[in-house]
Amino acid sequence: MTVTAAFIGLGVMGYPMAGHLAKAGLNVRVWNRTQQKAEQWAKDFDGKACASIAEAVADADFVMTCVGADKDLIEVFEGDAGIIANAPEGAILIDHTTASSGIAERLAKNAAARHQGFIDAPVSGGQQGAENGMLTIMCGGDQGGFTKAEPIMNHYARAVNLMGPAGSGQKTKMVNQIAIAGLVQGLSEALHFAEQAGLDAQKVVDVISKGAAQSWQMENRSGTMIAGEFEHGFAVDWMRKDLGICLQEARRNHARLPVTALVDQFYGDVQEMGGHRWDTSSLIQRLRKK
Incomplete structure (x- = not known):
């Protein structure tokens, strides 16, 4: 039998993710707050653009969501017009949004009451x-x-891992963002130091990337950082949202995140420079600012 999947939220991530499901032969229905985007997706891929969440999730075996934040999840999941009320019993609801662990626990409980995963x-x-x-x-x-x-x-992943009960995925993503924040700031300071020292920053990267300083950020972002190019990648606004979630969770579990809190402030400086949509590697620009 053909698997029916609904995908709610067609942003820069959800649009291609839903596309992979269609390419894999699933019966895909999509809904987006902006109807035109859903209709464009249906032109690009073999699937159906739906006018409502209820229409998209009716009889779905799986419902995927990829929206903005906790408030958006409440909007699409809860209430009479939401996913939980309209998806069938037995459906598996998969949320790809980066959000709080609390909202994940809440939605898992509400879904379970409807016999949904x-x-x-x-x-x-x-x-x-x-x-x-x-x-x-x-x-x-x-x-x-x-x-x-x-x-x-x-269909759209290279690695999928179960980390624990509801909320554990979100907590693991927080660990990921905490690690990235420190790495990007460290790389920014290193490249800035190289520039101030009169070194060829690209040659420096070519050398140190073969040793213990190597990282994904160095391999994939050092070149554009050196060139001062940031109109790509993961936006500063999104990173600040994520770090806010991390710091909120840290207050709840009593973790100490001094570097993360500091880097969050540095991203605030980048926003004040007009870099709301710059890639997260733009931290180096605040060091170059005269």
Whole structure:
């Protein structure tokens, strides 16, 4: 039998992710707050653009969401017009939004009351990873729901892992963002130092990237950082949202995140420079600012 999948939210990540499902032969229905985008997706891929969430999720085996934040999840999941009220019993709800662990726990509980499965499944890999079907997905939920959901997520992922109960996927994504924040700031300071020291920054990277300083950020972002190019990648506004979630969770679990809090402030400086949509590697620009 053909699997029916609904995809809610067709941003820079959701659009290609839903496309991979269509290419894999699933019966895909999509809904987006902006109807025109859903209609454009249906022209680009073999699937149906729906006028409402209820229409999209009716009789769906799986419902994927990729929206903005907690408030957006409440809007699309809850209420009479939402996913939980309109998806059938037995459906597996998979949320790819980066959000709080609290909202994941809340939605998992509400879905269970309707005999639906819920997996919080934030992703890492950015727009390029979504387009290439090479995302890393960290999941929270029960083993039964995960076992059903994993083959579906594999259509747009290179790695899918269950990290624990509901909320664990979101907490793991927080760890990811905390690590990235420190790495990008360290790389920014290193490249800025190289420039101030009169070194050829690209030659420096060519040398140190072969040793212990190597990182994904160095391999994929150092060139554009040196060139001062930031109109790509994961936006500063999105990173600040994510770091806010990290700091909120840290207050709840009593983790100490001094560097993360500082880098969050540095991203605030980048926003004041007009870099709201610049890539996160733009931290180096605040060091260059005279």
